[in-house]
Amino acid sequence: MTTKIQKTALITGASSGIGLAYALELANKNFRLSLLSLDKTRLLDQQHLFDKEHTQFLSKDLRNPNAVLEISKEVPAPDLIVANAGVTLHGRAGSFDIDKKADLYYLLCGGVIDLIESYLPEMRERRSGRIVIVSSIGALTPMPKSSIYSSAKAGIFAYGRSIHEELKKDNIDVTVSLPGYVRTGAHKRAGLDHLERQIPSWMWITAEQAVRETERASLAKKASIIPGRVYRFARPFLGLNIATRLWGALNRRRITN
Numbered sequence: 372m373t374t375k376i377q378k379t380a381l382i383t384g385a386s387s388g389i390g391l392a393y394a395l396e397l398a399n400k401n402f403r404l405s406l407l408s409l410d411k412t413r414l415l416d417q418q419h420l421f422d423k424e425h426t427q428f429l430s431k432d433l434r435n436p437n438a439v440l441e442i443s444k445e446v447p448a449p450d451l452i453v454a455n456a457g458v459t460l461h462g463r464a465g466s467f468d469i470d471k472k473a474d475l476y477y478l479l480c481g482g483v484i485d486l487i488e489s490y491l492p493e494m495r496e497r498r499s500g501r502i503v504i505v506s507s508i509g510a511l512t513p514m515p516k517s518s519i520y521s522s523a524k525a526g527i528f529a530y531g532r533s534i535h536e537e538l539k540k541d542n543i544d545v546t547v548s549l550p551g552y553v554r555t556g557a558h559k560r561a562g563l564d565h566l567e568r569q570i571p572s573w574m575w576i577t578a579e580q581a582v583r584e585t586e587r588a589s590l591a592k593k594a595s596i597i598p599g600r601v602y603r604f605a606r607p608f609l610g611l612n613i614a615t616r617l618w619g620a621l622n623r624r625r626i627t628n
């Protein structure tokens with residue numbers, strides 16, 4: 372018996388963590404997948420988890436605008452875009468050179484906008500589509516020593532909630548996910564492994580939980596979602612001084628450079 376393929380999805384940053392969990396969630400729902408990451412080897416290490424006939428593996432450096440614009444030439448407009456790829460950058464304000472900051476801003480914000488907008492004409496014409504943007508709770512709360520990261524995540528959150536309103540009339544649903552701490556390899560990669568010991572276990576959620584809650588919010592046409600009950604509970608207090616101090620104490624980031 373052949374499996375019925377219903378929908379298509381493009382997921383960036385699909386080699387590990389949240390992106391890989393998203394890909395597995397959608398594969399279980401018989402999506403035809405285009406999975407993208409920076410390092411093709413790391414992505415292909417996961418290919419045994421997917422049905423090869425219905426999965427395309429692409430490698431692009433999403434810090435590069437030309438690479439971002441190539442994607443829509445290679446992948447037809449999908450039913451769902453999950454703009455998830457990203458890295459964490461930590462360090463004192465003023466310690467990064469212009470290229471490093473520009474690369475991070477493009478990867479986390481400008482490139483996500485370019486990717487989405489390269490598909491908008493087709494999605495508008497089709498009058499359907501879903502877009503999920505993975506931002507961060509750092510878009511809502513101060514992140515000392517991760518100021519470049521949190522400001523880029525705030526930028527893409529602002530863009531996402533704006534197009535959520537704007538694209539309703541075109542029947543295109545946009546949801547921004549704002550995860551807190553998710554157990555993935557991202558912190559270790561950024562030299563922040565001390566956070567795995569420092570942050571209490573109740574503040575961590577799994578990538579699978581982040582994906583389940585994000586996908587549910589997207590299907591329910593919500594503008595944004597903070598995965599994890601503890602973060603949702605904390606949201607109304609995030610602007611208050613006391614919460615900022617508590618959050619700052621829990622999140623204190625060591626600088627080694």
Ligand SMILES: NC(=O)c1ccc[n+]([C@@H]2O[C@H](COP(=O)([O-])OP(=O)(O)OC[C@H]3O[C@@H](n4cnc5c(N)ncnc54)[C@H](OP(=O)(O)O)[C@@H]3O)[C@@H](O)[C@H]2O)c1
Binds near residue numbers: 459
């Ligand atoms: N983990 C958390 O606590 C957390 C919290 C809030 C938000 N987030 C956000 O969630 C998203 C996924 O993070 P994660 O924790 O799942 O991290 P992860 O496991 O390190 O995965 C990051 C993914 O992004 C890809 N990527 C990185 N730089 C890229 C580039 N220049 N071009 C193309 N792909 C690139 C990586 O590809 P390669 O493997 O090929 O390098 C990998 O597939 C990020 O946007 C992150 O900011 C994470």
